[in-house]
Amino acid sequence: MIPGYRLSLGITIAWVSLLVLLPLAALAARPWEHGAGWLWHSLTQERALAALRLSFGTAFLAASLCTVAGLLLAWTIARVRPAGWRLLDAIIDLPFALPTAVAGITLATLYGRHGWVGAPLAGAGIKVAYTQAGIMIALVFVGLPFVVRSTLPVLNDLPHELEEAAQTLGARPGQIALRVLLPAILPALVTGFGLAFARGVGEYGSVIFIAGNRPLVSEIAPLLIVIRLQQFDYAGAAAIGLVMLLGAALILVALSLVRALLPAMAGARQPL
Incomplete structure (x- = not known):
């Protein structure tokens, strides 16, 4: 046994329990304090359902757009290398460093009526x-770097010889893209999609400034959580948070399973 193994394991378990497991357990337990009937009634209110649909729906669409745009950006940086590509590579990380409130104000000013x-x-x-279109723009803004940063290292490490060999064997550009490049970068794309989706579901600061925050129209679930907290409805806020947590977790688990199955699916492909 490695020296200090038990001590390091104990510290790790205690750390994870205090920072992750206990808060999650408290979040899961709080909505049930009034009973299952109250929880169901709280979650099936029209305003709560509309906010959850909006958050999950826009997060999914934004993550899909981020996947396409992120792949194009990563391909441009890794393969085309245009003039100023290093600056472009640095700008992509801007949403990571920019405070979300600043991002929201900037987007609202840029896309406002007089922007x-x-x-x-x-x-x-x-x-x-x-409008809901503004929510989409905000989520794409904060989610795009996840896809680019997940895909770019794979493209940089992918040997050019694979494409050249496929071209020598008579493969058309479309075949090279679909049967040589896509299988190699698909796990990274799935990872980027999952990260962008998870970020989009819980995004708050950059969205509320451009969303309009109208109930049943452009009110996101994180904002409804804040509203319920301001009304001292802690159990109701925790109920919405629990649904968001479970929904995002299910999507991430499903994507992890897909990512695990991708190598086997790629191995079953017919050769060129």
């Missing part, structure tokens, strides 16, 4: 700020 982008769109009859 640089919002004004031309408003002239064309398109309203972005204070």
Whole structure:
């Protein structure tokens, strides 16, 4: 046995228990204090259902857009290397460093009725700020770096010889992309999608400034949690938080299973 193994294991278990397991247990137990009937009634209220649908729906759509856009950005940086690609690579990490409230105010100003982008769109009859479209933009902004950072290292490590060999064997560009490149980067894309989705479900600061926060229309679940806390409805807030936690966990577990099955699926593919 490695010296200090039991001590380090005990410290790790205690640390994880205090910071992760106990808070999660408290969150799971609090909504049941009034009984299962009350919990069901709290979660099936029209306002709660609308907020949960909006949060999960926009998070899924935004993560899907982030996956496509993140793949294109990662491909551009790894393979095309245009002028100024190092600056582009640094800018991608900006949402990680930028406070979410600052990001929300910036997006609301940019896409507002008098903003640089919002004004031309408003002239064309398109309203972005204070709508569900604004929520999508905010979630794409904060979720895109997860996909790029998950995919870029894989593309950088992928040998160019694989593409050249496939091209020599007569494979068309579409075949190379689908049967050589995609199987190699698909696990990274799935990881990036899962991280972007999990971030989007719980995103608060960057969304509330551009969402409009109208009940049943553009009110996200994290905001409804804050509202219930302000009303001293701690059990109701915990109930929504528990649903968000379980929903995000189920999606992440499903994506982990898919990621584990991808190597076997890739091995079963027919050769070029």
